[in-house]
Amino acid sequence: MSHPSQNAEREPLIHLSKRSGIHPAKAWGIRLAALALGLITCGLIAFLLSEKLRSDPKLIEKFYTAFYRASFGRGKIASDPYRKTWDFLQYSALLLCIALALTPAFRMRFWNIGAEGQTLIGMLGASAVNFYLGGKIPEWLLLILMLFAAVLAGAVWGVIPALFKARWGTNETLFTLMMNYVAMFLTAYLIKKWQPMGSGTLAFANGKLPALINNYLLIILVSVALAAAMFVYLRYSKHGYEINVVGESERTAQYVGISVKKVIIRTMLLSGMLCGLTGFLFAGLNQNITRDSIGGRGFTAIIVAWLAKFNPLVMILMAALVLLLQKGAGQISQDLNVQKTAMPDVIVGVILFFIIGCEFFINYQVHFRGRGQKREEAVK
């Protein structure tokens, strides 16, 4: 260190290196810090957009309690005070189901962004059965047939891109994206065909999901069971192992004798089937169908799956977190009198930027020039 100034010039100001591992507590600390920063930024944006907030800055308190109130607050209806919480849990569960359906495909590095379409087509399959057979056969048989149709339809929708990927290497991201819109317009077409004079919403009298204590619990239990099953499937089964190997390196998979094509097709079949199952849950819950029934949840689920690093158990938490944000954001736009349907998207979008961005600080170590030198000197 004879010429420290010269040495400093040669070293870049910022140097990045990949972390070999990070303590889980530190990783979660970074994520929480990102979440907090995101929330603060959202507060600032709300301040810019809402005149009501600017004239009465004390309302900012409402902004931050909204997240709690929207999901856990007591409702006004005396007979059902916990409605908000149940509602929150139910929609988290549905989001979780789609995210879980995507997980095996993502683990395999198969970018299935067609969950929206696969879920909708499952819902369409269930609705078709309901339309033609509803009221003509016993309710339990109808539900079973609906489930069957939904799973089948989802599987078909999922496996088509997989077949082409396996045979010709067709880009799956773009293929599955396009399939979403084909599903959407197919649904619109059939709804119009079934009900030519309708408004685009087809409602059913039959095919309601059976209540388990209350109307919400069944879906919640299904989703948690699915998360556990998916965890076991990926961690302890031969299939799960094969999926991981294909995801890590297709060449390694070929070398050890795994048929990559077979794994791709089988996994997408599973992914599509689970999306179809979720579609059935939607059909049985809403008892109606429109072309927008899934409402972008298929896309949100991609974010959920990714946030959980494709770990089914962490995914439970992430689905709840994303829904907490969405519901809270909805409450905020109501409280602050800003555009109601769109403001939640802005808030969720901004917070996602922060959560997505913070992964960088978990995966990489940032070294600054000055500090590195001090450390070197300290070592000496």
Add this chain to the structure above:
Amino acid sequence: MSGFMNYLVDSLAFGATFIYGSTGEILTEKAGHLNLGIPGIMCMGGAGGAWIMYLIGSSALPPFLIVLLGTLAALLFGALTGAIYSFLTITLRANQNVTGLALTIFGEGMMKVILDGSKLTNKAYLVQPVSYFHWPFAGRNDSLQLIGPLFFLAIIIAVLSSWVLMRTKVGLHLRAVGENPATADAAGINVTGYKYAATCIGSGIAGLGGFYYIVDYMGNNEAYLDIPSLGWLSIALVIFALWRPVLAIVGSTVFGFLFSLSSLIKISTATQPLMQMLPYVVTILVLIVTSIRNKRENQPPSSLGLSYFREDR
């Protein structure tokens, strides 16, 4: 003009929205970044431009300047939104699909907040300067009146992008970055710089598409609601155009044609959704056919969707 010609010109004018969107996306993808945020970026560009035109629309500025400033604002808003995506995916190396989707959620919401707020009522974002969008055919009563400076700008941008990509050194470098960033880096090309420039410029161009559709082609208060679906279609068009901006002009016209085919031939409204499905089905077919033929020059850039970190092995 005959009915068919009229319709064809209308498809051309409508298609300009896609030309902007897909040319922007092509530039981004050539740098190796699959930007699923394009719908959101088009929303932001459209909203930004319309908002600026609303702010200065009734001022004493000459109408020409108002139109120009609106256009520049759209470009800027698009580019700034693209900068968010760039920072996250290039510098922070975040997953491109997830970032793009988040950006689309954000952009769509932001647009609705800006344009649907009770502040921007009626009078549209422009009344007086609108004729400047339709020069030189203003006043005609057929669809030729829809052809204006912003339409020509779309064609110019597409042709220019094609030329830059295929015939200049800058284009060669950009393609190298998208195909194999490590090799490009070793050859002394500033990978990060190219990625940032391509993504931000591409986003600016896409932003113009949203602006064009809202204030020029449609010119009404409801138009902005269509932008997200047009954005997704623009991404589809990139595949259809085989990553060539000039082909995107042809493709855009075809898409414009297909998109509103149902209004030309008097079919029952029942089959309308099937017509709307056509562009997506055609795109899937093109995707399949190109992957089967497996010609090298028709494939997506090889590093599409992957982040680049120099010290990775």
